[in-house]
Amino acid sequence: MTSAIDIAALDPASRDAGAVAHYGDPVREQRLLEEKVGLVDRSHRTVIAVPGADRLTWLHSLTTQHLEKLQPGQGTELLILSPHGHIEHHAMVTEDGTTTWLDLEPGSQLLGHLERMRFFSQVEPADVTADWALLSLVGPGTDEALAALGVDRLDPPDALDVPGAKFAQGTQPPRPSTIYRVAAFGAGWVRRVENGADLLVPRADKDTIDVEKVGLWAYEAHRVAAKRPRHGFETDHRTLPAEAGFTAPAVHLEKGCYRGQETVARVHHLGRPPRKLVLLHLDGITTDELPVPGTPVTANDRTVGFVGTAVRHHELGQVALALVKNNVKDDTQLRVGESTAQMDS
Incomplete structure (x- = not known):
């Protein structure tokens, strides 16, 4: 395989500096993700671990997602909004029974916000990026690749339909709006997502997964074609969840009060974000x-x-x-x- 070409060498100012751009042939790598499966090193993402008895009720109260009944072996997505309903943070979520894991865009400052909001809750949020690495399998061959790694088949995401404007109360059940299936994987876990799977592994082990590597350029081309947004890329300081397509995976429209909820409800019921x-x-x-x-x-x-x-x-x-x-x-x-x-x- 051709040597890895780092994004930092091509664009030192990129927010993805620290990731590999490609391994010599980005076009072939794109085709691999569409036709088979490839492994993308996304270990530049921020990883926050939240252990503690109150972790799910605490995160439930702070975010757009219904987390009180998130079960071990499940994952989802969440947003943290400003008082005016603008997106401040987006996180992928995994629950393993003792810890809730959040993985976010590189350089995320979410930990500072969480620490300020602890009060008397029994939670111990910590940035563990230095110890844990996020990798992503992408492509139609994901299930076969997971089986070769010793992971039993995981069901695809289970997503609630987004109700129409002015929907009747009780339309959305009290569960996450999107549920990703999760299984143990060595010391970490694997989370089945749309057209792929995310793996959390000890950073020292991130180069031991026996799947062909693909650079972030191919991953991003795949993401853009699928119209999947990234916080900080397809958002600015005033972006609302409904504008950028975050409502379906990351917002539960009938959960209790959280910061920015009034704006989310108003925009949804008007049915036309700006x-x-x-x-x-x-x-x-x-x-x-x-x-x-x-x-x-x-x-x-x-x-x-x-x-x-x-x-x-x-x-x-x-x-x-x-x-x-x-x-x-x-x-x-x-x-x-x-x-x-x-x-x-």
């Missing part, structure tokens, strides 16, 4: 340079949104996720820097 997440097809004619995160999206010289993640997809060409105003029509001619763009919402 902005929407879209996939943009870039012409790639004027320039071969991909737009950087935050590049304005314009229509008739008027800014209507911003680019999150832009990638070179092996079939779609240059594409990007963007957050644009909800009243922008699908056939509107857009511009991103020097490129024209067509919206695929």
Whole structure:
């Protein structure tokens, strides 16, 4: 295998610096994720462990997710919002019976917030990123790869339907809006997610998994094509959950009070968030340079949104996720820097 090319060597300012961009052939790596299975080292993500008797009720009270009945062997997603309902943190969650694990975007400052909110709760949140590494299997061959690693088949995610605006009370049962199946894996765990699985392993063991490695560039191309948002990439300081597509996996619309709940309820019942997440097809004619995160999206010289993640997809060409105003029509001619763009919402 070709030597790993680190993102830090290509873009030292990237928030993904510390991850591998590719192993010599990013296009082949993209095809591997679509046709078979590959292993992506995402160990630059922040990992927080939350042991303690009150961990689930405490996290339930602070977040958008219904966590009181999260069972050992289950995972989900959550958001922590500002008082005005803007996304401040997004975390993937895993419960193993003694500890609730949160994995977040690199450099997350969530731990400071959790420590300030402990009060008299029996919880001991700690950043354990130095000891634990998150890896991701991606592709249709995930179950076969897990079986080869000694993991019994895990059911795919179990997601509740998002109710319509002004839904009747009792529409959503008192459980997480999305449940991911989890199994023990050595000293850590494996969590089955959509089209893949996440593995938490001791950092010293992260290079021992016998599955072909794939760089983060291929993973991101796969994510963008599937329109899956990342906090801090497809969000800004005023992004609401419904705008960026976080409601379905990370928000329980009938749980008790939490910070920002009023805004979440109001936006959902009005049925029209101010902005929407879209996939943009870039012409790639004027320039071969991909737009950087935050590049304005314009229509008739008027800014209507911003680019999150832009990638070179092996079939779609240059594409990007963007957050644009909800009243922008699908056939509107857009511009991103020097490129024209067509919206695929």
